[in-house]
Amino acid sequence: MSGLSDSLLPVAILVYTLAMLGYAVEYAFSSSRGAPSRQLVTVGAGGPPSRTTEAEPRNRAALGGKIALVLTWLGAAAHLGTIVTRGIAAERMPLGNMYEFVVFGCFVAIASWLGIVTRRPNLRHLGLYATLVVVLLLGIAATTLFTPVGPLVPALDSYWLAIHVTAASISSGVFLIGFVPAVLFLIRNKYERLTAGVPEREVYLKFPVSLGAKLPRSEVLERLTFRIHVFAFPIWTFAGISGAIWAEAAWGRYWGWDPKEVWLFISWVVYAGYLHARATPSVRRTTAIWIAIIGWVTMLVNLFGINFMVEGLHSYAGL
Amino acid sequence: MVAIVRKAWRQLTSMRTALVLLFLLAVAAVPGSLLPQRGVAIEKVNDYLKNNPGAGPWLDRFYFFDVYSSPWFAAIYLLLFTSLVGCILPRLRTQAEALFRPLPDAPARPERLPVSRTFDGTAEDFAARLKKARYRVAIRDGAVSAEKGYLRETGNLLFHSALIVLLVGVALGSWYGWHGNRLIVAGPDGEFCNTLQQYDEYGLGARVGASDLPEFCVRLDSFKASYLDSGQPLSFTANVGYLDGAKEGTHRLKVNEPLRLNGANVYLLANGYAPILEYTDKFGRKLTTTVPFLNSDPMLTSSGVAVFPDANLDPATGKREYGQQIGFQGVYLPTKPADPSVGRSAFPTEKDPALMLVAYRGDLGLDNGIPSSVYSLKQSQIDSGRLKPVGEPHMLVPGGEPWKLDDGTTVRFLGTKSWVAVSVRHDPGEPIMLTGAVLLLAGLLPSLAIRRRRVFYRDGQVGALAKNEYPGLGAELDQLLRDKDASEVRV
Numbered sequence: 044m045s046g047l048s049d050s051l052l053p054v055a056i057l058v059y060t061l062a063m064l065g066y067a068v069e070y071a072f073s074s075s076r077g078a079p080s081r082q083l084v085t086v087g088a089g090g091p092p093s094r095t096t097e098a099e100p101r102n103r104a105a106l107g108g109k110i111a112l113v114l115t116w117l118g119a120a121a122h123l124g125t126i127v128t129r130g131i132a133a134e135r136m137p138l139g140n141m142y143e144f145v146v147f148g149c150f151v152a153i154a155s156w157l158g159i160v161t162r163r164p165n166l167r168h169l170g171l172y173a174t175l176v177v178v179l180l181l182g183i184a185a186t187t188l189f190t191p192v193g194p195l196v197p198a199l200d201s202y203w204l205a206i207h208v209t210a211a212s213i214s215s216g217v218f219l220i221g222f223v224p225a226v227l228f229l230i231r232n233k234y235e236r237l238t239a240g241v242p243e244r245e246v247y248l249k250f251p252v253s254l255g256a257k258l259p260r261s262e263v264l265e266r267l268t269f270r271i272h273v274f275a276f277p278i279w280t281f282a283g284i285s286g287a288i289w290a291e292a293a294w295g296r297y298w299g300w301d302p303k304e305v306w307l308f309i310s311w312v313v314y315a316g317y318l319h320a321r322a323t324p325s326v327r328r329t330t331a332i333w334i335a336i337i338g339w340v341t342m343l344v345n346l347f348g349i350n351f352m353v354e355g356l357h358s359y360a361g362l
Numbered sequence: 363m364v365a366i367v368r369k370a371w372r373q374l375t376s377m378r379t380a381l382v383l384l385f386l387l388a389v390a391a392v393p394g395s396l397l398p399q400r401g402v403a404i405e406k407v408n409d410y411l412k413n414n415p416g417a418g419p420w421l422d423r424f425y426f427f428d429v430y431s432s433p434w435f436a437a438i439y440l441l442l443f444t445s446l447v448g449c450i451l452p453r454l455r456t457q458a459e460a461l462f463r464p465l466p467d468a469p470a471r472p473e474r475l476p477v478s479r480t481f482d483g484t485a486e487d488f489a490a491r492l493k494k495a496r497y498r499v500a501i502r503d504g505a506v507s508a509e510k511g512y513l514r515e516t517g518n519l520l521f522h523s524a525l526i527v528l529l530v531g532v533a534l535g536s537w538y539g540w541h542g543n544r545l546i547v548a549g550p551d552g553e554f555c556n557t558l559q560q561y562d563e564y565g566l567g568a569r570v571g572a573s574d575l576p577e578f579c580v581r582l583d584s585f586k587a588s589y590l591d592s593g594q595p596l597s598f599t600a601n602v603g604y605l606d607g608a609k610e611g612t613h614r615l616k617v618n619e620p621l622r623l624n625g626a627n628v629y630l631l632a633n634g635y636a637p638i639l640e641y642t643d644k645f646g647r648k649l650t651t652t653v654p655f656l657n658s659d660p661m662l663t664s665s666g667v668a669v670f671p672d673a674n675l676d677p678a679t680g681k682r683e684y685g686q687q688i689g690f691q692g693v694y695l696p697t698k699p700a701d702p703s704v705g706r707s708a709f710p711t712e713k714d715p716a717l718m719l720v721a722y723r724g725d726l727g728l729d730n731g732i733p734s735s736v737y738s739l740k741q742s743q744i745d746s747g748r749l750k751p752v753g754e755p756h757m758l759v760p761g762g763e764p765w766k767l768d769d770g771t772t773v774r775f776l777g778t779k780s781w782v783a784v785s786v787r788h789d790p791g792e793p794i795m796l797t798g799a800v801l802l803l804a805g806l807l808p809s810l811a812i813r814r815r816r817v818f819y820r821d822g823q824v825g826a827l828a829k830n831e832y833p834g835l836g837a838e839l840d841q842l843l844r845d846k847d848a849s850e851v852r853v
Contacts, residue, residue, distance in 0.1 A: 194590065197598050201618040266831070273810045280806060284799040293618050295541070295629040295787040297795055300402060300430050305395040309388045316384040318810075323377045341388070353395060 058118035065111025072104035141360035151216025203289035221271035303357035306345035375448030394429035472825025511814035520805030527798035535791030576625035
């Protein structure tokens with residue numbers, strides 16, 4: 044079973060990568076979505092305006108996107124298989140070390156992404172970015188974090204593992220997906236500012252602002268970012284509370300400023316700051332989004348920085 | 363003057379200030395995770411100060427080793443809480459008023475509101491539908507006003523009030539809580555009773571005195587650990603007996619299963635081996651001691667000392683020649699490595715145990731009243747030559763041949779006992795913290811998920827608006843108008 048789990052993960056990564064290619068095809072050949080009128084002018088000015096040449100790549104693009112979406116579902120199935128077979132092999136919740144934590148968190152990220160796309164099919168082409176971050180993180184998990192299947196250390200042997208670590212992993216995965224539209228918002232926002240009232244051909248856009256042409260309107264991205272964070276924040280809060288209850292039973296105190304606890308607190312405060320900034324009309328939306336991005340940076344510090352560099356009570360990474 | 367105070371208060375309670383304070387709080391928490399903290403691991407702080415004689419004292423001066431109890435950290439969170447109170451008090455009043463204030467009249471033309479529909483029915487009919495959907499409804503002059511979603515603000519206020527409950531819980535814990543750490547060797551002789559003198563290390567809350575500790579005793583009956591072949595631990599179980607007031611009992615103490623006594627909980631922190639040594643002195647007297655050795659690696663390579671300050675006393679006179687005290691410095695390997703030069707244990711259980719001893723004779727330096735570690739001999743006595751090594755280091759096995767020293771005295775290694783290190787803790791703030799946490803979550807969910815919205819009806823026209831961003835308002839209105847059965851319900 045553990046062999047199956049270990050071979051399913053590369054399959055999932057490969058399928059996600061193929062999906063990424065499909066999204067990239069859709070992305071490259073589709074017309075710009077955010078500013079359709081302007082794009083039409085550009086096409087018309089760039090070459091002989093012919094209906095057939097325009098419609099064909101668009102169909103091909105949509106096909107690429109549809110294939111990519113199917114591949115994402117298949118990748119998610121293989122991904123889920125990795126987790127389940129690992130759990131069966133280890134005879135426990137597959138959340139006992141950093142490798143398992145990241146694999147599970149990435150699955151939550153993909154699952155939330157698929158949930159979003161199911162409800163809002165017109166965001167499909169953003170799957171390029173969603174699969175990109177997941178492939179990157181899973182790549183790190185498979186190469187540097189991998190730990191063979193093993194039983195839990197005594198400190199983790201508690202039913203609180205299923206509650207606390209699952210909550211932490213789920214909220215991390217959802218925050219990860221929230222990070223994607225947050226960054227895209229910044230790109231699109233810059234793009235909109237630079238192209239406002241100017242014919243597109245006259246503006247020279249550098250990467251990554253040039254990506255903005257094919258992104259949804261900034262309000263759409265901003266609202267999506269907010270809703271994802273609103274979903275993740277209570278789960279993160281619950282992860283902290285359940286962690287405190289477990290810590291009381293295991294270490295005798297509900298809170299002890301262990302490095303992992305400190306960074307949970309920092310992320311919580313930063314994300315709370317984002318929600319407050321978002322609710323305050325006098326704070327610009329760009330500022331609020333930057334706070335959300337800082338929030339994700341603190342999550343990464345907690346996951347990689349603290350696990351690799353600082354020794355604490357939460358040193359279960361198995362590295 | 364009043365104006366200045368008023369302005370400062372308004373500044374402090376503004377959302378911008380709160381945001382800055384939140385950001386400062388996050389930044390201020392960072393150094394505590396990078397530098398060692400006294401409250402977490404004091405020995406690491408001492409190491410840091412020793413290794414960084416330049417920066418260390420300066421960092422210490424600015425509380426960088428006590429970040430979370432530092433004045434600047436406290437200043438940030440106290441300001442934040444003041445700002446919080448200043449923010450929620452007026453909102454509490456507004457919310458209470460909003461719940462009782464009559465609903466506003468329907469506008470003359472509801473169809474001008476952000477979301478509008480038509481409804482071919484009477485005002486009463488529409489009001490009944492709204493009531494079924496749990497709106498607060500008022501009918502005036504044939505027009506309907508309705509509002510829903512007060513729980514959003516209520517939840518928001520509950521969330522923020524819960525933060526204050528948490529602060530109270532923390533304060534109570536730091537005033538009335540206490541904790542102590544203690545090493546307990548297996549057997550009736552190792553029994554530990556809950557008094558300050560018996561702790562190896564302790565911390566009392568500001569309002570706790572030595573006499574406030576509840577009375578109980580704990581004894582280690584047996585200890586069992588299991589490991590994988592790699593040495594990774596699988597389980598630790600300490601079978602303990604306790605006397606709590608008049609109640610006697612036993613408990614299987616495990617890492618996630620503390621012993622909960624009346625007024626304190628006992629937690630399992632660590633475990634190890636305590637070798638038993640028997641020394642036969644010049645006069646043929648046998649002296650026995652059991653000394654816990656501290657382990658330095660996961661394979662339980664352990665080290666410690668056994669001292670015999672009363673050795674070689676002349677039974678006739680009760681006196682001793684100077685320099686006839688004896689002590690042993692030892693390293694215990696529960697499983698001897700295949701290569702004896704390694705000097706570290708190969709496995710944490712006692713598969714092939716061996717005790718390496720170095721004998722010292724002379725003046726142990728215990729009579730001068732200066733407290734010293736029970737896990738090492740006094741280096742100053744060795745350096746000054748008052749304590750001299752005797753012979754070559756020697757390896758002993760449990761129950762094996764005694765080691766005969768040059769003066770004819772012998773030492774035998776009888777075996778080992780297990781020891782566990784326990785933490786004993788009491789924090790009366792815990793129930794308050796749990797209550798606060800539950801309220802926090804109970805308030806957070808509606809404050810994020812619920813939207814406050816108003817619906818108006820006049821002359822067949824329906825209009826609605828939401829106070830908070832609510833893309834689903836139109837859909838909700840459609841549902842309200844579609845639902846046929848609702849019109850039959852009259853409230």
